[in-house]
Amino acid sequence: MAVSTHTFQAPKGTRDFYPHDLAVRRYIESVWREVSINHGFDEIDGPTFEHLDLYTIKSGPGIESELFSFRRSGGDTDYALRPEFTPTLARMYAAQAGSLAKPTKWFSIGPFFRAERPQRGRLREHVQLNVDIIGDDSPAADAEVIAVAVRLLDKLGFTSNTIQIKINDRGAASAFLIDHGVPSGNVDLALDLIDKLDRLSPETIKERQDELEVSDFVLGAFGSNVIDVPFGDFDSFYANAPTPLQEALDSSAPFHKPMRQELDSLGIADWCRFNTSIVRGLAYYTGTVFEIHEASGKERAIAGGGRYDNLVELFGGPPTPACGFAMGDVVLRLVLEDHDLLKPAEQYMPAPDVFVITARDEEPQTNLTPLISELRQAGLHVRHSYKATRNVGKLMSEANKAGARFAVILGKELDEGNVVLKDLRSGEQEEIARETLIEVLRTKLAACEGG
RNA sequence: GCGACGGUAGCUCAGUUGGUUAGAGCACCUGGUUGUGGUCCAGGGGGUCGGGGGUUCGAAUCCCCUCCGUCGCCCCA
Numbered sequence: 001m002a003v004s005t006h007t008f009q010a011p012k013g014t015r016d017f018y019p020h021d022l023a024v025r026r027y028i029e030s031v032w033r034e035v036s037i038n039h040g041f042d043e044i045d046g047p048t049f050e051h052l053d054l055y056t057i058k059s060g061p062g063i064e065s066e067l068f069s070f071r072r073s074g075g076d077t078d079y080a081l082r083p084e085f086t087p088t089l090a091r092m093y094a095a096q097a098g099s100l101a102k103p104t105k106w107f108s109i110g111p112f113f114r115a116e117r118p119q120r121g122r123l124r125e126h127v128q129l130n131v132d133i134i135g136d137d138s139p140a141a142d143a144e145v146i147a148v149a150v151r152l153l154d155k156l157g158f159t160s161n162t163i164q165i166k167i168n169d170r171g172a173a174s175a176f177l178i179d180h181g182v183p184s185g186n187v188d189l190a191l192d193l194i195d196k197l198d199r200l201s202p203e204t205i206k207e208r209q210d211e212l213e214v215s216d217f218v219l220g221a222f223g224s225n226v227i228d229v230p231f232g233d234f235d236s237f238y239a240n241a242p243t244p245l246q247e248a249l250d251s252s253a254p255f256h257k258p259m260r261q262e263l264d265s266l267g268i269a270d271w272c273r274f275n276t277s278i279v280r281g282l283a284y285y286t287g288t289v290f291e292i293h294e295a296s297g298k299e300r301a302i303a304g305g306g307r308y309d310n311l312v313e314l315f316g317g318p319p320t321p322a323c324g325f326a327m328g329d330v331v332l333r334l335v336l337e338d339h340d341l342l343k344p345a346e347q348y349m350p351a352p353d354v355f356v357i358t359a360r361d362e363e364p365q366t367n368l369t370p371l372i373s374e375l376r377q378a379g380l381h382v383r384h385s386y387k388a389t390r391n392v393g394k395l396m397s398e399a400n401k402a403g404a405r406f407a408v409i410l411g412k413e414l415d416e417g418n419v420v421l422k423d424l425r426s427g428e429q430e431e432i433a434r435e436t437l438i439e440v441l442r443t444k445l446a447a448c449e450g451g
Numbered sequence: 452g453c454g455a456c457g458g459u460a461g462c463u464c465a466g467u468u469g470g471u472u473a474g475a476g477c478a479c480c481u482g483g484u485u486g487u488g489g490u491c492c493a494g495g496g497g498g499u500c501g502g503g504g505g506u507u508c509g510a511a512u513c514c515c516c517u518c519c520g521u522c523g524c525c526c527c528a
Contacts, residue, residue: 009501009519066526084528112528117452119522128528304528326528359486392486400488411486424488 013116013124020345025127027348028156028329028336029109032129035152036107039144041131044106046088048113052078054087057314066114068124081113085130085326086284086311093134094317103136107148112328121300121331131305132324134312142288142307142323143262149292149303149325150268156332157341163302166228166275167290169256170306173276177218186212194219194277227276231260231269259288284308288323294335302335303327346403353380353445355399355424359392359411367410371419371434378438380445400424405448406441 010016017025033043052069069080082088085108093104108130118124131148133141146165153163173194174187182190190212193205209219227249229237234256238249256274263269278291287307294302305325312320336342354375358368368384375382383402385395392409399407409420413431421440422429425448432440 012519082528086528114526114528116526117524118520119524122527130528300527328528357487361485387480389482390485391483393488396486396488398488407487409486420486422487427488429487 011124013118015123015125019349023348023350024333024342024345025329028332029127029129031152031155032107032109032327035155036129036131036148039105039148039151041105041107041148044089044092044108045110046085046092046108047082048111049079049081050088050091052080054091054315055080055083057087066116068113068115083112083114085110085112085128086132086308086324087315089130089132089134089324090311090315090317090322093320093322094312094315097312097317097320100135103141104134105132106134107131121334123330127329129327130324131326132322134322135320136323137309137321139258139288140262141321143259143266145305145324146263146272146290147266147268149305149327150271152327153292153302156336158335158339160271162295162339163271164293164295165272165290166278166293167256167259167272167288168274168276168278169287170285170289171287172256177214180215180218182212182214182218186214190214190218228273229275230273231263234260234274284311284314286310290325292325292327294338298338299335300331302331349403350381351403351405352383353404354382354406354408354441355402355404356382356384356408357392357395357399357410358384359390359395359409360414361390367414371408371410371437375438375441378442380438380441405445408437 015021036043052067055067067080067083069078071078089106089108093100109127111125112128113125114122116122116124131145133145146167150163150165170191173191177187177190178184189208193208193212193214205219209216227237238246241249260269263272278289285306286309289306290304291301292303293299303325305323307321307323309319309321312318312322333342356368356372356375358364360367372382372384383399383404385398387394387398389395396407404424407422407424409422411420413419414434417434418431419434419437420429420431421437423444
């Protein structure tokens with residue numbers, strides 16, 4: 001067997017995170033985590049692989065072929081790397097439903113896997129945020145999860161001009177289809193067809209339309225005249241709409257009116273619009289469905305979610321309403337780059353508090369190593385040079401490149417018990433007693449953190 | 452799973468109709484000898500030109516296969 005290191009590459013569709021890349025990822029994750037916690041959500045996680053059945057039971061069409069599934073060598077149990085979090089969430093909730101508060105608000109951040117051909121915005125492994133409210137069937141809950149998404153996008157630097165939340169109601173859409181002659185058994189497939197109207201050829205649409213007994217009127221209400229109205233303009237849009245369209249909109253009204261009020265009172269209505277083309281591919285959504293897109297439509301959806309009132313019951317829990325959304329890091333990072341919202345990667349790296357330089361002609365064990373150890377025990381982020389040179393200019397340059405806040409120089413002053421402390425931002429430096437170094441550093445660091 | 456295009460140093464790339472030991476910038480390392488910041492000077496390591504096979508006196512260059520990547524299709528949490 002030929003052993004050659006350069007034949008080993010990361011598997012297709014996966015990423016290596018070198019320090020700069022990981023620093024950016026941690027930044028995004030920290031915003032996700034902070035905003036989720038601020039909105040009162042508790043962080044959870046589950047296994048990164050589950051029994052294969054967990055994903056096939058709800059049988060959203062097409063899911064299974066894109067799973068990474070496997071068996072232990074010699075075993076007979078089928079597993080799959082998790083492609084999404086919702087089944088795990090429903091399983092975890094169902095297992096302890098009796099003792100959990102209503103509503104239960106959970107979020108999760110972790111890796112997910114799909115065996116797809118990688119392309120722009122879609123890899124085989126990505127990191128995803130999931131935010132869910134379980135046990136609350138009110139429109140306020142749908143609005144609350146949307147608010148988390150809006151606030152974290154806001155924190156990342158987006159505005160209502162650059163981002164759109166497109167919202168629809170799948171339950172109302174289903175009701176409308178049934179009211180207008182679509183057999184109830186065909187509703188899920190008909191919604192699937194509507195989801196793809198902008199991607200399918202006219203011939204294919206016609207063919208599937210006949211197959212599913214969907215009238216031109218129904219398709220027209222959703223398709224060729226996709227309704228896409230900012231919530232703020234909805235009332236005037238409705239007032240001026242032709243009667244058949246009003247009739248279609250009335251199917252959604254019982255849900256959307258309170259939703260609009262909730263989003264308005266949360267102060268995020270200007271990010272949101274009503275869009276009838278959003279029905280989502282997954283069959284488990286039962287009510288509100290939404291997607292978050294960059295306004296230009298250049299990239300794929302940044303996030304998607306909605307209401308899934310049947311899922312907890314499906315996994316053995318009591319009938320429990322739930323809603324939530326998921327946001328992946330791949331598209332989000334592309335959109336952040338498109339809008340120039342990321343700083344140079346090195347600025348996300350953890351910056352050392354202190355860089356210790358020795359200009360003394362002695363072994364490091366004499367003074368350098370003990371001082372560094374002491375500073376680290378005191379909880380400071382401390383670095384030093386591994387170079388042999390005593391050239392202070394070069395060492396200072398290294399301290400600067402590391403992004404250190406302060407430099408400590410061990411030089412001839414140490415013979416009198418003193419060291420030089422230099423503020424690398426202002427350039428000012430002073431000679432202080434070695435014994436007071438930790439105290440002085442703590443004070444100065446606390447000061448610049450506060451300011 | 453299907454299609455188009457691509458792959459030369461860690462990164463960005465140059466390499467003339469096939470012609471000796473394959474180049475630049477940045478990055479990295481060393482030195483410019485003993486106290487102050489992305490500057491400057493000198494030197495250095497690093498590539499079986501993605502991998503394999505073929506054509507040829509001779510292949511980074513032409514042909515085939517394969518791997519990987521980019522962009523679409525399918526699908527989409």
